[in-house]
Amino acid sequence: MKKVKTVAESLVTKMEVICPNDTNPLGILQGGKMVQWMDLASAISAQNHAGYVCVTASIDNVLFKTPAQNGDIVTIQSKVTRAFKTSMEIHAVAWKKNLEMKEKVIMNEAYFTFVAIDKAGKPMNIPPLKPVSKEEKIAYEAAGKRREKRMGK
Ligand SMILES: CC(C)(COP(=O)(O)OP(=O)(O)OC[C@H]1O[C@@H](n2cnc3c(N)ncnc32)[C@H](O)[C@@H]1OP(=O)(O)O)[C@@H](O)C(=O)NCCC(=O)NCCS
Secondary structure (H helix, E strand, C coil), X not given: CCCXXXXXXXXXXXXXXXXXXXXXXXXXXXXXXXXXHHHHHHHHHHHHHHCCEEEEEEEEXXXXXXXXXXXCEEEEEEEEEEECCCEEEEEEEEEEECCCCCCCEEEEEEEEEEXXXXXXXXXXXXCCEECCCHHHHHHHHHHHHHHHHHCCC
């Protein structure tokens, strides 16, 4: 069995500045671009945990809470909430901030499921995740319930 890993080992922070190519005709960040950035951060979290290349199996509960504009700075944080046999759930959250804002504001959050694969695309067993803090333990339990719902159980 592979070594147990912590949530902290999977934590990724990714930052982007919104440029004209990322926006719609109103200067608002495109939803697909936001999901792409969150997917990339989550893929790195998954790879940090698994030690294999990981592919996106599903994305759910994508919530666009607040629009972001050209020039805003986007910060994305992602981390593994629970590891299963070959798959794991990643929680990704995005915030925006600009020079006029005192505090960053939440823009988006989503749950990604990634599967670790070998070079032939075969799913590979991954290390268990050990939640440490109270918040990590709550997220771990909730991830189990979300998986049941996701897989129609
Ligand atoms: C994801 C993928 C590797 C699963 O392969 P598979 O042969 O169906 O594998 P299995 O049925 O043995 O399932 C493997 C794991 O994936 C999970 N899984 C499969 N489909 C899933 C889905 N739609 N949502 C969430 N988890 C899923 C299973 O629950 C299982 O998890 P576990 O081992 O932790 O219990 C395969 O479907 C695939 O390659 N899909 C395309 C991925 C892709 O191109 N992504 C975009 C680019 S990164």
